[in-house]
Amino acid sequence: MVDRVFTNCEVRPLSGDDPASAVAVTDGTVTAVGDPDELLTAGAETVDCRGGVLLPGFVDAHTHLDIVGRRAVEADLAGADGPDNCIDRLLAADDGEGWVLGFGYDESDWDGELLQAATLDRVSTDRPVAAAREDIHTVSVNHAALDTLDLPDDGVRTEDGAPTGVLVEEAAEAVFDAIAPDYTQTQEYLLAAQEVALSKGITAVHDMVRQSHAPRVYRDLDNEDTLSLRVRLNYWADHLDAIRELGLVTNHGSDRVQTGAIKAYIDGSLGAGTARLRTPYADSDSAGEWRTDPDALRELVSAVDDAGLQFAAHAIGDAAIDALLSAIESVNAADERHRVEHAEVLTGDLVERLAASPLVVSAQPNFHRWAAPGDLYDERLGERRGLTNRFRDLVDAGAQLAFGSDCMPLSPLYGAQQAVTAPEPSQRLTVGKALRAYTSGAAYAGFDEDRMGTVTPGSVADFAVLSASPWEVPNGKISDIDVTMTVSAGDIVFDSGD
Ligand SMILES: [Zn+2]
Known part of the structure; x- marks a missing residue:
């Protein structure tokens, strides 16, 4: 028995299947994709998508919702x-x-x-x-x-x-x-953030948490049935001992809240001049900083991997990415889907090594906005500006690409816009590839590709409905498209009213 049929929309499943015009949902799960005549059965409720484009809900692989x-x-x-x-x-x-x-x-x-x-x-x-x-x-x-x-x-x-x-x-x-917020303040922040995320068509996040009340708040909201997002918790490495003691393991949890990876910083940021480069910055004598040096990193990677946990390493500079690859290559880590967060400066052979490694590249297309000639990355990196965020090269080489926002800003459509208009024309992604990195690509980074990231029978009924088609907007302004409706497990959790 079908609960709901989403109609009056163009369904783009992002699975390789053809577009359709309706989706049937039962018990929060997609049961069929097709046209209204074949899907509408007696007793099913109709949800009018007002002529919008229905996509799988966006999965943001890197957030700080606090x-x-x-x-x-x-x-x-x-x-x-x-x-x-x-x-x-x-x-x-x-x-x-x-x-x-x-x-x-x-x-x-x-x-x-x-x-x-x-x-x-x-x-x-x-x-x-x-x-x-x-x-x-x-x-x-x-x-x-x-x-x-x-x-x-x-x-x-x-x-x-x-x-x-x-x-x-x-x-x-x-x-x-x-300024660390207490439990009540954290709850206020996270509920406010959830509203923002849902209004952007986001239905799942991989949230970075460190010494905060956030994990407890998310689990309490889940128990109270007031959590509309699906949240994967990536815990900072300072929690590693506690996580091992408590027996938390990657992918364990509920439908809504799961334990994800152990997260660590290897270096800093390009903006602050602290991302670790192989050769100095264009505008200083410094080559940046190690937040975790290569020896400590090797130890951390093997400790996390031995514990059967996923590892998510913030690495922005080429030296930091190199050190991470070496550490990952030293453990035989094919199954854990360890992740590199950001992976911005990709000189030399790093693209090939990333593609050959089991690492998921969790990248932020938003960062393209600092990479145009004369902008921040030009100042910091000089010619190496052109080697930042090489998504096309990564995809062509066969790397696993997951998109996230890092909340700069929290908006998959803004990110998709950046990815299809990258400052380096050779690195531009097609609309479909950009959207897949923000759906099935990010789902893969969370071991969730069978559960979410496409509109396919058997997947969760998490959708984003857009006011216009990202494939047909004049001048490629995907970021101007409105999210009109967001659906989680078949329920409307955001409705713009237009
Ligand atoms: Zn971050």
Whole structure:
């Protein structure tokens, strides 16, 4: 007995099967894809998709939903056009007590100056103020915050011996420790983030969690049946001992919340000049930093692999990716689907080695927006700018490509737009390949390819309905398409009303 039939839509299954015009759903699972006449049976409810294009729900393989929630609840600094605009937004979001927080500024949107303490003092001189840069490896704070924080020596940027208020890496992490939300605050952030994700057509996320209440909040929401997303938890490596002790294993969990990988940083970011390169940056003598050096990495990979857990390694610079490949090649790890997160700078033979390895490349097409001539990557990398995020080369070489947003911003359609219009024309993906990396590709990274990522009988009834076809938008502006409806297990969990 069919529960629901989704009609008045163009179904693009992204499975290799032909487009259709209706989907039948029973008990949260797709039972048939075809046309309404053959699928509509007595007693089935009809869901009118208003002429939209129905795709499998997007799977975002790399999220930090706590950050998305913070942006939704605190000051959102994304898209701010300068320090004055950041100050306005921080003042508007100030609730009058404790920290004043803002997230997601990107100084490359204006003239390249990071926010300084003196600027943030305009928000408050007696209460601490923190504004996190989009990549969260850099945080700017005011003088009151500098006074209250217990900062490490590393990562505090100074000028003439005085701190500028710009904190990177470990010093930035000290800020995140100081503003860590409690359980109730975490729940507020994650519920706000869930609303944002559903409005973007996202039905599943691989969320990065570290010393937070998030895993508990997700499981409680799941028990209360208020979790509409499917969440795969990737735990930071500092949890590895506890995870082994508790017997958590990759892929174990419920329909909605599962244990994923162990996540670690090998290096930093290109924006902060801390991603580890084989040769120095174009704009400094430094070749970046190791967050986990090659020896420690080899030990970590073998410990995670021995525990039967999936490993997800943040590696951006070519030296970091090289070190990860060497560590993975040293354990015989064909079955665990270890992942490299970002894999941005792909010099020399790295594309071939990635394709030959069992590693899943979990990449972010959003990052193309810093790779155009004259932009941030050009400044940092010079000619190597052209070697960043080589998705076409990776796909052609046979690498497993999964797309995620890293929440910069959280939006698969924005990411797909970037992937089909990459600054290097040779690296552009077709619309179909871009969307597959954001559905079945990301599902594969979570061992979920039989369960989600296509609209196929037997897969979960998780859909994104779009206002227009990504294959037919004039000028390739996929990012202008609206998500009109999001469906999870056959239930409408977001409806734009148009
Ligand atoms: Zn991330």
